[in-house]
Amino acid sequence: MKILIELPTWMGDTVMATPAIESLLDHINDVEISLIGTVNSIELFKYHPKIIKTYVLNRKLIYYVKDLTKLEEYDVYFTFRSSIRATLTKFFIQSKAKYQFNKKNYLAFHQVEKYNNFVADVFKIQGQAKKLVIHKSKAKKYSRNKLLGINPGSSYGSAKRWYPEQFAQVASSLASEYDIVIFGGLNEMDIAHDIENYLIEYGTLNYQNLSAKTNIDELVNQIAGLDLFITGDSGPMHLAAAFEIPTIAIFGPTRHDETSQWMNEKSLIVKKNLECQPCMKRSCPLNHHNCMKEIKAYDVLKAVKNLNY
Numbered sequence: 001m002k003i004l005i006e007l008p009t010w011m012g013d014t015v016m017a018t019p020a021i022e023s024l025l026d027h028i029n030d031v032e033i034s035l036i037g038t039v040n041s042i043e044l045f046k047y048h049p050k051i052i053k054t055y056v057l058n059r060k061l062i063y064y065v066k067d068l069t070k071l072e073e074y075d076v077y078f079t080f081r082s083s084i085r086a087t088l089t090k091f092f093i094q095s096k097a098k099y100q101f102n103k104k105n106y107l108a109f110h111q112v113e114k115y116n117n118f119v120a121d122v123f124k125i126q127g128q129a130k131k132l133v134i135h136k137s138k139a140k141k142y143s144r145n146k147l148l149g150i151n152p153g154s155s156y157g158s159a160k161r162w163y164p165e166q167f168a169q170v171a172s173s174l175a176s177e178y179d180i181v182i183f184g185g186l187n188e189m190d191i192a193h194d195i196e197n198y199l200i201e202y203g204t205l206n207y208q209n210l211s212a213k214t215n216i217d218e219l220v221n222q223i224a225g226l227d228l229f230i231t232g233d234s235g236p237m238h239l240a241a242a243f244e245i246p247t248i249a250i251f252g253p254t255r256h257d258e259t260s261q262w263m264n265e266k267s268l269i270v271k272k273n274l275e276c277q278p279c280m281k282r283s284c285p286l287n288h289h290n291c292m293k294e295i296k297a298y299d300v301l302k303a304v305k306n307l308n309y
Helices: 011-027 039-043 061-070 084-092 111-123 164-174 186-201 216-224 235-242 297-306
Strands: 002-006 032-036 051-055 074-079 095-100 147-151 179-182 207-209 228-232 247-250 267-270
Touching: 011 032, 011 039, 011 111, 011 235, 032 039, 039 216, 061 084, 074 084, 074 111, 084 095, 147 164, 147 235, 164 186, 164 228, 164 297, 179 186, 186 207, 216 235, 228 235, 228 297, 235 247, 247 297, 267 297
Parallel strands: 002 032, 002 074, 032 051, 074 095, 147 179, 147 228, 179 207, 228 247, 247 267
Antiparallel strands: none
8 A cells, every 4th residue: 555644844843753654664564755844854754674765845835746746656645734825735645545634633632642543543543652763873972971962943834933031041050060061943043042141151061052053963863862851832842742852841822731741751841820821822912921931940959859760
């Protein structure tokens, strides 16, 4: 059976879709799986031993449609995306059977369970969602010391971001035990630089700022080699969960019961329980950002002490 899967757009969602894909591989014999998706989502499957082909389609609509029409015919196509563009993609795909994820059909579940239940419904598979699975290269840990990862950014929007001074205070307090690695993408260079400046101000120099300096392969290996990770609700948070890295996850406007780390027993959530939470907005609609502003460095440091790792 030849199956084509469109992966979720975001890195974190793609990681959370891996149990569903692994379930498919476990339950269907003689299956050939190909993937289409964004550069970041496709890169996460670079070392997967059972993925036959991957495609990154041109984002410009005219070329996007042309790329779709060139794809071979499949027995089954399904997409984890529920957008209008995903509906368009499904229209042009050549497949005997087509299915599209509809989030309205899977309310009150963790996102991992939503994706897993969707695939289970399509292929009549029994069983609960298992662990996240990310295959990586055999890169070696670059430091002999324990490593603390700091991840201040979030692609979703500013509402999910904690403050650089608070991150720096936490990192500086733990610097005697850990070397520090600051993560971030192109859009997080400013906040990563702010953390770096605060660390210098505090006299903490055993850090490395990797913001916008890693590709996906390198990011996976860096996170897999951490001893402790402090992060917001983000794609790297889910990567850390895949490798069961001890993690403190800081939550503000999003639903922790839907997007918290999946099956990582070495994880704690730090959040405030305000009436306005969760608003699920990209920026604070009340213009006070209290869900993040009220979380202080000592809250996170207390969680680190309580973390069983």
